[in-house]
Amino acid sequence: MGTGQRPRNARALVLLCALALLTGPGLAAGTAYAAPAPPPPAASPSPPPAAPAPGAGALEQVHREIEELYRQAGSATDAYHLAEGRAKAQSDRIAELARLVVAGQERIAVLRDRAGAAARAQYRAGGLPPGARLALSDSPDQFLDGADRLRRGERATSNLLGELDRTQAELERYARDASAHWQSLEADRITREEAKKRIEEKIKAAEELENKLAAEEKARLIQLEREAQHRAQTAWLAAGALKDVTGGPTEAGTRAVRFATAQLGKPYLWGAEGPGSYDCSGLTSQAWLAAGRTIPRTSQEQLRLLPKVALKDMRPGDLIIYFDDASHVAMYVGDGAMVHAPRPGRNVTTAGAGSMPIKAIVRPDA
Template sequence: MKRHRGASALTLLCAMAVLTAPGLAGTAYAAPAAPAPPAAPGTPVPGAKSLEQVHKEIEELYRQAGTATDAYNLAAGEAKAQSDKIVEIARQVVAGQERITTLKARAGAAARAQYRSGGLPPAAQLALSNSPGMFLNGADRLRQGEKATADNLAELARTQTDLQQYAADASARWQTLEANRVKQENAKNEIEKKIKAAEELESKLQAEEKARLIQLEQEAQYKAQTAWLSSGALKELQGTASEAGRQAVRFATAQIGKRYEWGHEGPDTFDCSGLTSQAWLAAGKPIPRTSQEQLRLLRKVAVKDMRPGDLIIYFDDASHVGMYIGDGAMVHAPRPGRTITIAGAGSMPIKAVVRPDA
């Protein structure tokens, strides 16, 4: 545990060094260091898959789990929205019922008043009145009372109609809520299945093979980042973070060392979009919960215009997201079994860059 905390503190210290450089930029990722020499491989088993094949399978399973996690998070958000709406409808129903009770009481009072006056029409009251002036005053009040009664009954009818509509809305919302719960359950099962399959593959590896597996991950990231830098992408990056972007970066890098856990958005564990959405929420800018919705709803910017705080969406299915922090680096929650860390912005296939505070 102490070693883990020490490693986290060291990583955080490195992150803060990046943050305190001018414009949130330094040189750490401009020329990435090559991975250490590979560990000696274990004794190969005849007919067994190569470690490289196992590595590709594990990475693909975790990426598929990331896609399913996005689907789960989206369904969870939709279910919460429907649940909140149902609660609001319930409040409207209670208010409507209370209003109907008040309106019925008024209607009853008007009926009793008419009964006490004998229910005589205005012409009959004029014939029986000893004073035309008194009658005219009474007739005016009567007309006002009749209008008030008519308005009261009309409002009563409208309120009853509203209650019927509330009931229909609540029924529809319940159906949508149930559908979203089914989507959540299916996505959850898919996530757990993919993670279990990946963990089973890893569990069959020897200690030196597991070390080599981590080395293969680092090599793949190094190769991709080097290719991205060689394309000249970093030479064009001149963007300076906005104040909100700086706040988002500070929040995200403060989480370095915390575990990835699918479906979580803090404070102790995060998935990839949970980290980015909470970072921007901390900066005062609520954004969509999932990487796919972040891609769909936030403004896209060119890679050459990328600035710290922008979100980098990865893979064709937008199943992963990280936050650019400057100097060709990003912070992200990688996958199950890993912790929040800094990596090269080009270490995975970039699909798009989006700006939450555009």
């Protein structure tokens, strides 16, 4: 899924607006997402009617079903990326083991050549090594020298045989490890294929539901999304979520936010990491990569591996993990707002940080 070329002045305006979130004085609670105004209905600039329009209940049910399908697809997407990452690690380890096996085989060949040379020398000497023959000499000096050489020869032979045994044992261990990694690789391949199948099924089902709607209903569906986000954000703010949130961004956090907000308007695409499109964790991981930090690829791994911080300590650049299954992630940009890649059919956008159920806040640059 590609993205259209935007006018340069529009991109500049978007970037300036995003940077204003970071550099504007005070980030006061009465501006931007800290005190959102209800979104206007699609049909007119007046507030939404008190009574629902005919068929509104059915449309809201469709909206809930579509959102749930996309959320399940997001959860399966994390499973896919996690299996993909493990498969790559297993493949890398198998390649490393193959190199070790080759090196070990070459080492065994050298050791065998040395052992063979020693055996041949002993045979030519009538079964006794030179040191043993000197040890039988009538000269005391020659005897002592021969005894020393004999001991050194015995140690060398013992060391040679010991090294040969150790190298052979290492080769056997490498073979066992490679077999185990091949089994893990196959398991991850199966997991990846099953997750991909689930993702495609959920996205297809959601798209089919949405495609059955008339143009007016699709517009109303978008409005329902905005209204639901507005209600959640309003309730989140009313509960005092931002009361103690005053932290400013770090230098790295500023770079990450700058990158993420520069992607506004680009389409969501499952599995995408840019530059033309993103999925939710593709956006956050690439934003922090641009800031000089490598973080996990998936929202579930970002939750598991990155340090968690309290809501009151949240600052721009932190990642917000959503839903109980950690199936969505966004980046906090300040003033109660976040930037994210929402779902298929939508573009990278800003929204209220409390517009979805928050599971945790994690910090890439703790």
